[in-house]
Amino acid sequence: MTNSVAGGEILMELCAIDMSFTGASGERLNVLDEVNLQLREGEIVALLGRSGSGKSTMLRLIAGLLAPTSGEVRYRGQPLRATNPGAALVFQSFALMPWLSVQDNVELGLAARGIAPAERRQRALQAIDRIGLDGFESAYPKELSGGMRQRVGFARALVLEPDLLLMDEPFSALDVLTAENLRTELVNLWATEDFPTKCVCIVTHNIEEAVQLADRVVVLGSNPGRIIAEVVVEQPRPRNRRAPAFVAMVDQIYGLLTGRDTETVAAPQDTATPFAVPLPDASVGGIAGLLELVQGNSGRADLPVIADELNFELDDLMPLVDAAALLGFLLVDSGDVILTNVGSNFTHADIQASKRIFAQQARQRAPLVRTVCSALIGSGNQSVRADFILDLLQRGFSDDDARRQLELAIEWGRYAELYDYDTDSGRITADPAADLQPA
Template identity: 45%
Template sequence: MNDKVLVDLQGVGKSFRMGDGASRKVLDGVDFTLQSGEIVALLGKSGSGKSTLLRIISGLVKADAGKACYRGAPLSEPVPGIAMVFQSFALFPWLTVQQNVELGLEAQGVAADERAVRSEAMLDLMGLSGFEGALPRELSGGMRQRVGIARALVTNPDVLLMDEAFSALDVLTGETLRNDILELWDHGRIPTRGILVVSHNIEEAVMMSDRIIMLSSDPGRIRTEIKIDLPRPRNADSPAVRQLVDEVYGLMTMRPAPAAGPAREAGPDYRLPDADIETIEAVLTLLASAPFEGRADLPRLSDESELPGEELFPACEALSLLGLAIVEGGDIAMTALGRRYEAADHAGRQAIFGRQLLAQVTLPQLVYSMLRASADGALPEEQILSLLMETSEQEEARRIMRTAVEWGRYGEIYEFDFHTRRLRLA
């Protein structure tokens, strides 16, 4: 085993049993290595299995397939060399700051005197000296997260896992805490040898990491890897950083290629982005308004819309799929049809939407043709779902079906009876 390899995943897969008894595959065939001396960021849309992958590495969840190892030993339970920081802080409200930080050491059987010395030193390092006796409710969000990070680091872990660790904080607090962690890392003031960050914030990933791993969704597979050679600290406004941010935005909004396999190769792609009509139209309206006037840099559009990536990316993909905008290289631009759509009244928008569904979107085209071919112009929902489940997991097939129903009803090409679960020509 290479001493530089901290975490090694080979062909890792994971499925969960859903409430209806069906199995949903969350991860499939994931190969990943975290080496000593690197920070890696995991990006992916909703359903890509980012947090599940982190929990497999932490030992909290066991993989169903493949191998997950820490320093060559199989991972099937939490190990002392790996610590995690959670988005929700996960502090015990009845314990003081120092008591919260000492929990991991207590679990390892460290003596009380040593626990006190190590926890006080870590609190000082994290800028929390003087708050040892405070309760979590007396601290700001940023300070509570510093306690969570101190609790993880006080055990001297080889690997630090950060699951959306800054997303519950306001922008300035999150940026300050992120920069403090990077300064400690770059100056060797923390014992950690490798950091794995799960994030939905693209700029955060570019500013922190040496590599970005992008996961596809349903199930999660590694889609792209981007190596970042820029020295830290990085200037968020530098051309090199902005170019990388644009590149990652472009990749995140790109419609993924169908997964390999006979079913995908043999038939059309029925997938639809997880975007509702309201969000699609809100993004188009923002794009049409000042200061964008029809063309925008996606990072700036994200800032202005205040939409998280898991909502913005599917909306941009939908606009592209419908021919209302073009997404390329981290930019989005309205088409002439998109401008007509934005200027139209409600009925005019519905008419354009319906025409584009029938002209450009495979699944609504199929549903419409099947309805026209049926004797009474109607079909049970299950008939379409069965077709979708040939190439998608059950939960994803149902999600696609919900989107197809909403889009088709809005475009007035078919109707849906929620009582009988039947589709009918409009």
């Protein structure tokens, strides 16, 4: 199938979509902000972003499993008011019925549509053969490898002959070689004349996967999710990951993701709140390890190269980069990270000196750590209940995110010897050696 990004018929439109949910404490959690997107016949589109970018929410809006808070979702020009009749989903978790055989799993959607048994059987067998599982019709999911189970998921979607094949991180639960094999087979199927779907939309956080598969990569920013760029991939398939054009496009997209999202945390003001600049989900050890890698590369490193060397993906690497940038240890320049003087000092310091540097940077640049220190100063006995901080956080985060923010603040503060946390009493207490007077 040829690339027809520019001229293909519009199958789906997301028009001025805002999406928010109500948290456990009644707060509004904004997931998507002013999203506009078109999906056209003849293209594979990748929705690329890290956690918090709303990419899976967008896929569920397209599938008709969610309704937007505001804006409109359209399928073939008509407002979508229920489940999308022209879409089929492939899930990360396979989502097979363990008590049903391969063939019965593939027939499920057809049965739900009222297709007669004889036709169901014929179409299911054709789909099973198409994805390379001929001979396993009577097998059960427990007898299959992860890759084979995902093939069943593909067959169950393709047997419906949908206009839109929607895939939510379909390869992330598989080992590297199996995932690569299935990506290649998807591209080969897409190239056949009788491929039964007109458009593929895949959610991923793997930049190389997006560039390998897609005709168009929609790059999403986070918190709330929004489209920050659309990159058209004009390279012919199959694509060589080592080709200069491929590497350049991966670098370009890394730059888009890091350059825009880390700007918001690179130099927070003294008045920045823990809601505006949350703590990235990164351990102190992980931050230190990243800085050592950059230091070992003469103080400047290419993010795609680091990710490739460590077998990291975007969601693994970016919180570490965000945390190091927030603390002033790194600068981000497109797809490169550059060690600052304070980052170099931290990397070369002994353990006690590194703790002092971390303490100073965290108090100055991490709003939640600064908030905890301020609460301790104002308490009189330099001790506060952790639940007090948690309650404040739940006013702007979901329950799970609020708890994770508190855990990170405690870990960072403990390392810096600013304060400690007692599990039995549930209290955060200033470290006796810490000078918690206003910085």
